[in-house]
Amino acid sequence: xxxxxxxxxxxxxxxxxxxxxxxxxxxxxxxxxxxxxxxxxxxxxxxxxxxxxxxxxxxxxxxxxxxxxxxxxxxxxxxxxxxxxxxxxxxxxxxxxxxxxxxxxxxxxxxxxxxxxxxxxxxxxxxxxxxxxxxxxxxxxxxxxxxxxxxxxxxx
Numbered sequence: 001x002x003x004x005x006x007x008x009x010x011x012x013x014x015x016x017x018x019x020x021x022x023x024x025x026x027x028x029x030x031x032x033x034x035x036x037x038x039x040x041x042x043x044x045x046x047x048x049x050x051x052x053x054x055x056x057x058x059x060x061x062x063x064x065x066x067x068x069x070x071x072x073x074x075x076x077x078x079x080x081x082x083x084x085x086x087x088x089x090x091x092x093x094x095x096x097x098x099x100x101x102x103x104x105x106x107x108x109x110x111x112x113x114x115x116x117x118x119x120x121x122x123x124x125x126x127x128x129x130x131x132x133x134x135x136x137x138x139x140x141x142x143x144x145x146x147x148x149x150x151x152x153x154x155x156x
Contacts, residue, residue, distance in 0.1 A: 001027060001028050001029055001030075002028055002029065002030040002031070002032065002102065002106060003024055003025050003027075003028035003030070003031050003032070003061075004031075004032040004033075004098065004099075004102055005021055005025075005031070005032065005033040005034070005037045005038075005041065006032075006034075006037070006098065007021075007037045007040065007041050014040050014041045017041050018041050018042055018043075021041065022058070022059075025058070025059035025061065026059065026060065028059065028061050029061055029062045029063065030061055030062065030063040030064075030065065030105070030106070030109065031055070031056075031059045031061040031063070031064050031065070032065045032066075032067070032098070032101070032102050032105070033055055033064070033065070033066055033067075034066070034067045034069075034098065035048055035051060035066055035067065035068050035069070036069075038051045038052075038054075038055050038066060039051070042054075042055065042058065048066060048068055048071070048074055049074065049081060051066060052064055052065075052066040052074045052075075052076045052081070053076060056076045062077060062078075063075055063076070063077040063105075063109060063114060064076045064077075065101075065102075065105055065118070065121075067098060067101055067125075068086070069086070070086050071085070071086060072084050072085040072086040072122050073086075073101060073105075073118055073121060073122055073125075075105065075114055075115075075117075075118045077114050082114060082115045082118050083118075084115075084118040084119045084121065084122040085122065086122055086125070086126065087122055087123055087125070087126030087146070088126075089126045089127075089129045089130040090130060091129050091130070092129065092130055092131060092132055093128075093129065093131065093132045093133065094129065095128070095133060095134035096128040096133065096134035096135060096136060097125040097128040097129050098125070099128075099134070100121070100124035100125045100127065100128040100136045101121040101122065101124065101125040102121065103121070103124055103136075104117055104118070104119075104120030104121030104122070104123065104124040104125070105117045105118055105120070105121040107120050107121075108120050108121075116147075119147060120143065120147065123143060123146045123147060124136055124138070124143065126146075127142075127143075127146075
């Protein structure tokens with residue numbers, strides 16, 4: 001089971017969310033959380049590496065993933081920290097980028113390669129940001145091409 005924190009301030013306060021989300025995260029194998037939510041909901045401060053370690057200690061998931069916006073994403077698993085840079089894009093729409101990141105990470109993790117999954121996630125998030133709507137429209141061939149090219153600027 002995976003769990004995405006995905007806090008929405010119009011629905012509840014950070015304190016209410018932290019209390020409820022803590023119990024929901026406990027059973028997850030993978031937890032996804034943005035750096036903004038780690039700070040705003042759970043009060044985790046410091047550098048991203050310290051924040052993802054603190055979040056992992058709090059939720060005890062096998063894999064803890066923290067999105068860092070323009071700095072990419074971090075994943076912590078078995079004491080090993082993985083980083084994937086963000087893909088430069090022309091921003092059209094923010095909807096769906098977090099879900100795209102999660103989809104890529106899950107894809108790689110289920111195939112036994114978390115580092116590749118994290119990279120897939122940042123590429124898919126870039127694709128989501130470069131198109132309108134909350135669904136990533138792509139093909140496996142496009143994803144593979146973006147993963148292997150040196151200049152990962154997404155231009156559509």
